[in-house]
Amino acid sequence: MATNEGFAPAKINLTLHVTGQRADGYHLLDSLVVFANIGDRLWFEPADTMSLAVSGPFGAGVPEDNRNLVWRAAELAGATLGIRLAKHLPHGAGIGGGSSDAAAVLRFLNASEQAAKLGADVPVCLSSSPQRMQGIGEQLTTAPSVPALHLVLVNPQVHVATPEVFKALKDKSNSGMSDLPDWKSTGEFVTWLQAQRNDLQAPAMSMAPVIGTCLQALNTSRGCVMARMSGSGATCFGIYHTGTQARLAAKSLAAANPGWWVKRTRTTGRDLS
Numbered sequence: 001m002a003t004n005e006g007f008a009p010a011k012i013n014l015t016l017h018v019t020g021q022r023a024d025g026y027h028l029l030d031s032l033v034v035f036a037n038i039g040d041r042l043w044f045e046p047a048d049t050m051s052l053a054v055s056g057p058f059g060a061g062v063p064e065d066n067r068n069l070v071w072r073a074a075e076l077a078g079a080t081l082g083i084r085l086a087k088h089l090p091h092g093a094g095i096g097g098g099s100s101d102a103a104a105v106l107r108f109l110n111a112s113e114q115a116a117k118l119g120a121d122v123p124v125c126l127s128s129s130p131q132r133m134q135g136i137g138e139q140l141t142t143a144p145s146v147p148a149l150h151l152v153l154v155n156p157q158v159h160v161a162t163p164e165v166f167k168a169l170k171d172k173s174n175s176g177m178s179d180l181p182d183w184k185s186t187g188e189f190v191t192w193l194q195a196q197r198n199d200l201q202a203p204a205m206s207m208a209p210v211i212g213t214c215l216q217a218l219n220t221s222r223g224c225v226m227a228r229m230s231g232s233g234a235t236c237f238g239i240y241h242t243g244t245q246a247r248l249a250a251k252s253l254a255a256a257n258p259g260w261w262v263k264r265t266r267t268t269g270r271d272l273s
């Protein structure tokens, strides 16, 4: 990648345990986060005034001014840039979107210290390797044992608003993850993962029942080992043993559900079989 380019990968919460709520309303989380090999793309040019041009399959309606986190990230870092942003990921979809875009700007400007000011999910997006995310998102520990995974991401093109999903969660004090084991195989990892949770999945599903339809479609697709929602939704992921299984499942899911966004991806992580 040329030095004036940025890549903003999809962020996937393999787990998302909500463990408490702070006095200011923000929730305490314990989440295992990985990154995909698909994402938004950015190009940066030095400029006298800030500008932002958004394109790509999900570019429609994305603000091209200081409402966009990309713009605010550059401003916070004290930079003036001409930015082009190609949106390949659905936004407001539980897979990073704007947070990952903002992190790409901060990486380009070497201004990572500004990340937490832009949103709870921005610090984790500065890295593209697996991490355990705690606190409200600012406490990060690398999780080097997490294997690279073959995933299919499915978004049923519904939007669920993050604050509303948190509000719909009845019990805010759930258990966190225990110490992360040193998994020796992908199978061992997935067995562990199946016993974890996304506490926002049930409330998001109650607001948008089609999320349940997505999970069902993933779970019943050939070769799917497990399926879960990412973040506050609505994007769900399915895990497959092989890349071929993921490719075939993505093809049949897309054919059966023409209105859905369906993408096969590989996540960053340890190469385990």
Ligand code: C5P
Binding pocket: 025, 026, 027, 028, 029, 118, 119, 120, 121, 135, 136, 137, 162, 163, 166
């Ligand atoms: O920080 P960010 O703008 O990404 O968060 C969006 C919304 O999600 C917050 O306004 C808050 O309602 C909710 N949130 C939360 N606890 C977190 C992260 C986000 O309650 N740890």
